[in-house]
Amino acid sequence: MRILIGRLRGILVEKQPPHLLVEANGVGYEVEVPMTTLYRLPSLNEPVTLHTHLVVREDAHLLYGFCERRERELFRELIRLNGVGPKLALALMSSLELDELVRCVQAGDIKALTRVPGVGKKTAERLLIELKDRFKAWESLPTVASLTLESNPDIGIASAESDALSALVALGFKPQEASRAVAAVQEEGLSSEELIRRALRGMA
Numbered sequence: 001m002r003i004l005i006g007r008l009r010g011i012l013v014e015k016q017p018p019h020l021l022v023e024a025n026g027v028g029y030e031v032e033v034p035m036t037t038l039y040r041l042p043s044l045n046e047p048v049t050l051h052t053h054l055v056v057r058e059d060a061h062l063l064y065g066f067c068e069r070r071e072r073e074l075f076r077e078l079i080r081l082n083g084v085g086p087k088l089a090l091a092l093m094s095s096l097e098l099d100e101l102v103r104c105v106q107a108g109d110i111k112a113l114t115r116v117p118g119v120g121k122k123t124a125e126r127l128l129i130e131l132k133d134r135f136k137a138w139e140s141l142p143t144v145a146s147l148t149l150e151s152n153p154d155i156g157i158a159s160a161e162s163d164a165l166s167a168l169v170a171l172g173f174k175p176q177e178a179s180r181a182v183a184a185v186q187e188e189g190l191s192s193e194e195l196i197r198r199a200l201r202g203m204a
Contacts, residue, residue: 008049010047011045013044015038015192017164018033020032031063032065033066034094035171035197038196039193050065055086074101075089081126083126095116168181
């Protein structure tokens, strides 16, 4: 039996980057998202709609969510590649904005890809070869300027920093590396989303 969950609409009740809990019709769905989606989420207890992809494993059913349908299609393109699982796909999409990833592939920029945790030189070379043709149809993608950030004033500094560290480690960065990156961009009043965004920019 084939079961698909293509879209999820509900209330955003928890946000523990990169994991969310969305309640829909009395059921709480755990969803993992790339940082580009996290930046555009509404505040807690607000309605949210995500385009989703369900990955079925022997030990778990894992749901991945995206603000834009095009992001989900990119995710699907990535996990079709040999050696690229959902975790690496999310790391690629979190470390590079969609338009940046496409330009990186089109320009053959190995250096940019190897900054992503889990991507070595050989993997980067293979990704460039396999993705170049696939990305020919990806001419128009959301730009960095089109992203909007949501700040939650109820989140304390310590909590925001902890969430940012957890998110970076979940993406594959070493704890010490993640800690240094967050400390370098820490400012009073920043949300976890903004800390993650700045830390990723700093590491790039």
